[in-house]
Amino acid sequence: MMSVPVGVPIRVVMASLLMTSSVLAQTTNDPFSAPIPAADGVITVNVVEFASLPDVDGQPARMMLLVDEPGTGRLFVNDMRGLLYSVSHDGRTVTRYLELTAPTWGLSIQARGNERGFQSFAFHPQFSQPGTPGFGKLYTYLDTGNTTPTPDFVSGGGNDAHDTILLEWTAENPGAMTYDGGPPRELLRFEQPFGNHNGGQLGFNPLASPGDPDFGLLYIGAADGGSGGDPLGLGQNLGRAFGKLLRIDPLGSDSVNGHYGIPADNPFADAGSAGTLPEIYAYGVRNPQRFGWDPTTGNMFLADIGQNIVEEISLVTRGANLGWNDWEGSYRFISRREVSLVDAQGEAGLTYPVAEYGQLDPLLQRSSAATGVVVYRDDAIPALTNLLLFGDNPSGEVFYVQVDQLPAGGQDAIRRVLFTQNGASTTLLQLIQAKNREQGRSPATRADLRFGTGPEGQIFLLNKRDGVIRQLVP
DSSP states (O other): OOOOOTTOOHHHHHHHHHHHHHHHHTEESOOOSSOOOSSTTOEEEEEEEEEEOOOBTTBOOOEEEEEEETTTTEEEEEETTTEEEEEETTSOOEEEEEETTSTTTOOOBOOOTTTOSEEEEEEOTTTTOTTSTTTTEEEEEEEESOOOSOOSBOOSSSOOSEEEEEEEEEOSSTTSSSOOSOOOEEEEEEEESSSSSOOOOEEEOTTOOTTSTTTTOEEEEEOOOSSSSOTTOOTTOTTSSTTEEEEEBTTOOOSTTSSSBOOTTSTTTTOOOTTSOTTEEEEOOSOOOEEEEOTTTOOEEEEEOOSSSEEEEEEEOTTOBOOTTTEETTEEEEETTEEEOTTTTOSTTOOOOSEEEETTOTTSOSSOOEEEEEEEOOSSSGGGTTEEEEEETTTOOEEEEEGGGOOSSSSTTOEEEEEEETTEEEOHHHHHHHHHHHHTOOOOSOOOOEEEEOGGGOEEEEOSSSOEEEEEEO
8 A cells, every 4th residue: 555644635646656657668679569570571581601711729710891992893801800801793702812810911900709700891993994093902800919009099988998999001912812912001099898798890982983982081980989878978979980971081191190191071171170070060969880782763771780789770970979878769778777868869860770679579589779771772583673671680681771751760661571482481590590400500590681782783791600691692
């Protein structure tokens, strides 16, 4: 029975209880009223095993990124433990192109856990063009245990768990089977405050051509430094590089350290404030693992891994603020356990997701993480034409929305992509588990999905559990 203090009218107590109940009802750990449909709107496409990467110390390759280098007619894919492979366009030849851990280079790569290691790589668009400034230039983004050099970017948290560094390599003959250049040049260094949320993707805009303002500019995903909830408040701090999408000219020299350039049209290049970093292109991100461009419209999309509640896919523009850690997707961030349902997408001037989904969705595992992002504009696989493809890293679920009818947030428009192999419809995780059994391994409990792209709109599926690169085919 409720105990009422002497002298307090019962109606006051009841009003207080109703107000408390109302406040509680306005926060949640699952803001989406309906789950992603398991069957409605499903697209099924064929998938084949394209190539395999070798095991390292008896464990499958930890693949992160696959890209096409058109000038040399090869695909390239990395293993987080410090290996970069070339793969022929027919998938039949896999060659170790560059070993970051080779004693020759003197690099100390920290690849412990799921999130640290050789994060990403990118080839300059002039990599195979003799006589150009970018000839032979290759960039790698990796975590290192060597924290002796002075960092360019610090978190302000006073802890140095490890460093994340951006390196430039210069091949003498870009068409050589293996890297034939000298040691790398360090462009920039982050002092990481925690062991997670380290780096993200590197990428040049593949749609930019010489003369375009965006040509030869390198985009760098920089996570919020880790722990949980952005305890150092880095996502919204324009004086820190963490929780940002950065954009630099790797061949320039007008940065503070003189090792790279600041694009003149970066949104804060002329801010005139010593407290604002000119490298920032967009901000307010938590763990921006993947981004990509629409080959028809030029729109840039980014997959940002949420805290414990919302995973998001956003359209990124110059100077955009994606909200973290004031917002988790379309909802005000309260804690690791809840977001507010009040005033969703209610702050003017922010960039909210075009699509988002809840970590508690029945299709997923409890630890969810958005990945992607591929806009398919080709017609080889008609079922995928004009779709924005993304996925969930641990579960391996692949999703789509209509790219020419972008939703304005929420998960109502999200539908699944399933795969047909040998006549059976299945998920990526089920394909991995079947392959594990063939390999004599215990079936994986998670997929660690990543996407890759090749010539003529080819789409590849990567994972860290069986070493197989899979290709979507008609």
